Amino acid sequence: xxxxxxxxxxxxxxxxxxxxxxxxxxxxxxxxxxxxxxxxxxxxxxxxxxxxxxxxxxxxxxxxxxxxxxxxxxxxxxxxxxxxxxxxxxxxxxxxxxxxxxxxxxxxxxxxxxxxxxxxxxxxxxxxxxxxxxxxxxxxxxxxxxxxxxxxxxxxxxxxxxxxxxxxxxxxxxxxxxxxxxxxxxxxxxxxxxxxxxxxxxxxxxxxxxxxxxxxxxxxxxxxxxxxxxxxxxxxxxxxxxxxxxxxxxxxxxxxxxxxxxxxxxxxxxxxxxxxxxxxxxxxxxxxxxxxxxxxxxxxxxxxxxxxxxxxxxxxxxxxxx
Amino acid sequence: xxxxxxxxxxxxxxxxxxxxxxxxxxxxxxxxxxxxxxxxxxxxxxxxxxxxxxxxxxxxxxxxxxxxxxxxxxxxxxxxxxxxxxxxxxxxxxxxxxxxxxxxxxxxxxxxxxxxxxxxxxxxxxxxxxxxxxxxxxxxxxxxxxxxxxxxxxxxxxxxxxxxxxxxxxxxxxxxxxxxxxxxxxxxxxxxxxxxxxxxxxxxxxxxxxxxxxxxxxxxxxxxxxxxxxxxxxxxxxxxxxxxxxxxxxxxxxxxxxxxxxxxxxxxxxxxxxxxxxxxxxxxxxxxxxxxxxxxxxxxxxxxxxxxxxxxxxxxxxxxxxxxxxxxxxxxxxxxxxxxxxxxxxxxxxxxxxxxxxxxxxxxxxxxxxxxxxxxxxxxxxxxxxxxxxxxxxxxxxxxxxxxxxxxxxxxxxxxxxxxxxxxxxxxxxxxxxxxxxxxxxxxxxxxxxxxxxxxxxxxxxxxxxxxxxxxxxxxxxxxxxxxxxxxxxxxxxxxxxxxxxxxxxxxxxxxxxxxxxxxxxxxxxxxxxxxxxxxxxxxxxxxxxxxxxxxxxxxxxxxxxxxxxxxxxxxxxxxxxxxxxxxxxxxxxxxxxxxxxxxxxxxxxxxxxxxxxxxxxxxxxxxxxxxxxx
Numbered sequence: 001x002x003x004x005x006x007x008x009x010x011x012x013x014x015x016x017x018x019x020x021x022x023x024x025x026x027x028x029x030x031x032x033x034x035x036x037x038x039x040x041x042x043x044x045x046x047x048x049x050x051x052x053x054x055x056x057x058x059x060x061x062x063x064x065x066x067x068x069x070x071x072x073x074x075x076x077x078x079x080x081x082x083x084x085x086x087x088x089x090x091x092x093x094x095x096x097x098x099x100x101x102x103x104x105x106x107x108x109x110x111x112x113x114x115x116x117x118x119x120x121x122x123x124x125x126x127x128x129x130x131x132x133x134x135x136x137x138x139x140x141x142x143x144x145x146x147x148x149x150x151x152x153x154x155x156x157x158x159x160x161x162x163x164x165x166x167x168x169x170x171x172x173x174x175x176x177x178x179x180x181x182x183x184x185x186x187x188x189x190x191x192x193x194x195x196x197x198x199x200x201x202x203x204x205x206x207x208x209x210x211x212x213x214x215x216x217x218x219x220x221x222x223x224x225x226x227x228x229x230x231x232x233x234x235x236x237x238x239x240x241x242x243x244x245x246x247x248x249x250x251x252x253x254x255x256x257x258x259x260x261x262x263x264x265x266x267x268x269x270x271x272x273x274x275x276x277x278x279x280x281x282x283x284x285x286x287x288x289x290x291x292x293x294x295x296x297x298x299x300x301x302x303x304x305x306x307x308x309x310x311x312x313x314x315x316x317x318x319x320x321x322x
Numbered sequence: 323x324x325x326x327x328x329x330x331x332x333x334x335x336x337x338x339x340x341x342x343x344x345x346x347x348x349x350x351x352x353x354x355x356x357x358x359x360x361x362x363x364x365x366x367x368x369x370x371x372x373x374x375x376x377x378x379x380x381x382x383x384x385x386x387x388x389x390x391x392x393x394x395x396x397x398x399x400x401x402x403x404x405x406x407x408x409x410x411x412x413x414x415x416x417x418x419x420x421x422x423x424x425x426x427x428x429x430x431x432x433x434x435x436x437x438x439x440x441x442x443x444x445x446x447x448x449x450x451x452x453x454x455x456x457x458x459x460x461x462x463x464x465x466x467x468x469x470x471x472x473x474x475x476x477x478x479x480x481x482x483x484x485x486x487x488x489x490x491x492x493x494x495x496x497x498x499x500x501x502x503x504x505x506x507x508x509x510x511x512x513x514x515x516x517x518x519x520x521x522x523x524x525x526x527x528x529x530x531x532x533x534x535x536x537x538x539x540x541x542x543x544x545x546x547x548x549x550x551x552x553x554x555x556x557x558x559x560x561x562x563x564x565x566x567x568x569x570x571x572x573x574x575x576x577x578x579x580x581x582x583x584x585x586x587x588x589x590x591x592x593x594x595x596x597x598x599x600x601x602x603x604x605x606x607x608x609x610x611x612x613x614x615x616x617x618x619x620x621x622x623x624x625x626x627x628x629x630x631x632x633x634x635x636x637x638x639x640x641x642x643x644x645x646x647x648x649x650x651x652x653x654x655x656x657x658x659x660x661x662x663x664x665x666x667x668x669x670x671x672x673x674x675x676x677x678x679x680x681x682x683x684x685x686x687x688x689x690x691x692x693x694x695x696x697x698x699x700x701x702x703x704x705x706x707x708x709x710x711x712x713x714x715x716x717x718x719x720x721x722x723x724x725x726x727x728x729x730x731x732x733x734x735x736x737x738x739x740x741x742x743x744x745x746x747x748x749x750x751x752x753x754x755x756x757x758x759x760x761x762x763x764x765x766x767x768x769x770x771x772x773x774x775x776x777x778x779x780x781x782x783x784x785x786x787x788x789x790x791x792x793x794x795x796x797x798x799x800x801x802x803x804x805x806x807x808x809x810x811x812x813x814x815x816x817x818x819x820x821x822x823x824x825x826x827x828x829x830x831x832x833x834x835x836x837x838x839x840x841x842x843x844x845x846x847x848x849x850x851x852x853x854x855x856x857x858x859x860x861x862x863x864x865x866x867x868x869x870x871x872x873x874x875x876x877x878x879x880x881x882x883x884x885x886x887x888x889x890x891x892x893x894x895x896x897x898x899x900x901x902x903x904x905x906x907x908x909x910x911x912x913x914x915x916x917x918x919x920x921x922x923x924x925x926x927x928x929x930x931x932x933x934x935x936x937x938x939x940x941x942x943x944x945x946x947x948x949x950x951x952x953x
Contacts, residue, residue, distance in 0.1 A: 041580050072611035
């Protein structure tokens with residue numbers, strides 16, 4: 001078994017035999033955890049066919065961990081869905097497969113095969129088209145083909161301005177569109193889960209978590225995350241001030257461009273040619289949190305798709321992006 | 323990394339800022355009061371902005387900003403494109419910041435008149451409200467409105483932020499004038515604390531740093547106050563309440579009830595009661611993925627295992643056996659209406675409170691409250707952003723507490739049963755005794771016995787459709803044929819009802835709803851008598867037809883959609899009504915200036931451009947025979 005496999009296997013053992021905590025969970029994390037659990041249970045109780053969108057990143061790791069806790073001793077009563085653009089880091093896929101094996105979870109993987117045939121990729125097609133076809137359209141198709149009526153996403157309100165205004169239970173019309181001007185009012189902890197056939201609700205159980213809360217929770221709960229979050233020597237090229245990791249041979253190198261080896265890590269994970277790395281020595285959770293406390297750039301700055309145009313996230317969301 | 327700290331030290335360090343827990347607050351004010359600037363200032367000064375966000379802010383300030391060459395903090399908050407263009411905030415947004423002492427969640431809501439509902443949304447989860455006043459303008463109508471809504475939504479602490487003091491010469495006299503004006507205006511509303519602070523958000527004065535220009539202010543500055551205020555809710559000292567969310571049953575050996583404790587606390591060995599059924603049990607285990615707990619309190623999400631099997635499902639409230647919630651199908655509540663389609667008394671909505679969902683109607687709209695003057699006035703319906711005090715009738719008894727005592731078991735939303743929109747929010751004031759004291763009188767001669775004597779099964783044949791579609795003509799023929807075959811019938815139509823029982827009603831939406839409700843009740847009595855009742859009414863709204871359907875047993879309500887296109891009807895115009903409507907002589911005419919909601923799944927649809935009245939009547943009778951109604 002490789003190291004990712006060992007890590008997940010140990011995690012599975014820990015989850016299956018609950019023991020009293022060695023130290024109490026921090027007060028505000030306990031409140032956030034309880035809120036997320038309430039949201040997840042509400043979905044399990046009110047929807048016929050929910051699914052958890054699982055992106056393999058740190059937020060997804062926290063979301064999955066919360067689901068394991070929310071329904072214990074039962075397993076989460078819904079499958080996970082990973083929309084695979086075929087350009088994810090190799091470690092991410094290894095991590096996903098280890099989870100499938102050791103946690104006994106039903107993880108559905110959806111690839112937009114038509115997009116693959118058309119040769120859509122983040123390098124030649126550009127981030128906009130790649131995201132549209134391999135993520136947004138792929139997600140819509142996956143949700144439609146399984147007839148999911150509710151889908152959990154790991155988005156947080158502190159990530160980006162348009163997210164700050166989105167509801168926890170966010171209504172989508174039959175075409176998966178989001179209408180920011182026509183959102184259902186959301187009061188207290190009473191969630192309107194009513195939909196008609198074909199319509200769906202995106203549910204964001206991490207809405208009120210901030211980036212630092214995520215890291216602190218991972219630290220306190222000892223949740224396994226993809227090793228790419230930890231600093232290591234990795235081959236990179238620098239493009240427009242962004243460090244891109246050469247994760248496999250598919251990344252075409254420009255004239256005169258040679259990968260260098262730098263000690264880097266990622267604050268956020270997506271398609272590898274679209275995800276910027278940071279130079280860092282933080283190779284433990286403790287060091288990552290310390291680095292976070294002094295960080296001066298927000299995590300989405302490493303996401304090339306957000307920079308395409310002003311308000312780009314809102315546009316994507318209206319079209320059905322998560 | 324230079325600094326090496328152990329895991330325990332880092333956790334300790336991080337927990338420090340969460341030690342005083344999370345304070346949830348709402349900011350209320352209009353665009354011009356500098357509300358967005360205030361929140362932006364808090365975010366900026368608590369150093370929660372990253373360099374890239376600052377860079378975007380500087381760029382946007384030059385492009386859209388209203389603060390000249392300075393940074394326009396308001397731009398940090400206006401998330402959505404359309405708003406950015408219009409320079410206004412239109413919805414509820416949530417912001418996060420933290421200091422050494424505390425974490426904060428800020429609900430940012432707009433101050434525009436038409437968006438009262440957004441403020442209520444933000445206030446529903448808030449512990450404290452910051453009410454902004456422009457020092458130059460003083461207390462405005464909207465100030466009173468915001469205070470009223472904060473109070474109604476159960477907020478106990480107010481900060482009166484008198485902003486833009488720099489534009490009022492930092493005048494102490496002006497500040498005191500505004501404070502006393504405010505205190506007098508909100509006299510009747512009870513709060514635990516009202517804390518006035520003079521400030522200038524744009525410059526940060528008395529927001530995060532004490533103002534030199536206002537050294538006369540001896541009260542707390544804003545951030546200090548937010549960090550120190552004790553909101554330690556007394557929820558834990560209230561009686562135990564636990565709405566059951568989900569039954570956890572992984573195998574035959576385990577049956578637990580998953581939910582969140584919304585008030586009080588519970589330990590293994592405590593006696594509890596399932597409020598609706600009154601069945602009691604003892605808590606055996608408090609199960610979590612971190613092992614069993616010795617006790618759980620308000621806010622904890624847990625799974626309870628009981629010592630015996632009692633019938634419990636989602637929607638039940640487990641409660642302290644010695645301090646039970648009220649259980650009633652009738653209660654009085656404040657309702658805030660949030661949708662452009664008005665609240666109509668008598669219409670059936672879906673009520674969701676905690677984990678229970680049940681059809682409900684507003685039976686009496688006692689009065690509306692003018693949130694600007696706090697005056698009560700009589701109303702027939704409730705428009706968007708209006709607040710009314712109502713009697714609510716639920717289809718089944720639910721367990722609840724007064725909202726001002728326990729928010730989670732006293733709050734509900736009303737959902738439109740067809741569009742699924744959230745229409746209104748309600749706060750229960752008290753249960754109505756009526757429900758307990760008026761018991762249905764059980765009769766020895768039953769509906770079944772009466773029907774048997776007549777050799778038939780009772781039914782309501784509900785003919786709906788536009789004016790002139792042929793409802794009465796078909797109904798008349800059906801009744802004639804049934805009578806000839808020896809069946810017992812009665813017929814209700816507009817004429818025999820509007821001239822008597824309902825002569826006090828007009829043709830507004832509210833009156834149409836009440837009209838149909840009364841007809842439904844009368845038809846139900848005839849069904850109880852064992853009759854087959856034909857009802858011919860335009861009955862334009864789905865909700866009311868559904869209401870009548872639910873009044874009687876399954877299969878007893880037969881909806882017959884008498885369908886004809888509007889242009890055909892205008893041409894037929896047997897009573898000359900369409901001509902009058904076109905000429906503007908009749909108002910609120912269905913199909914013209916009043917809507918008709920066609921049935922989605924009627925038992926029968928009759929297209930009167932294809933079928934004759936005779937054919938239609940035969941189809942209805944064939945349906946009744948097929949359904950076993952005719953013996």
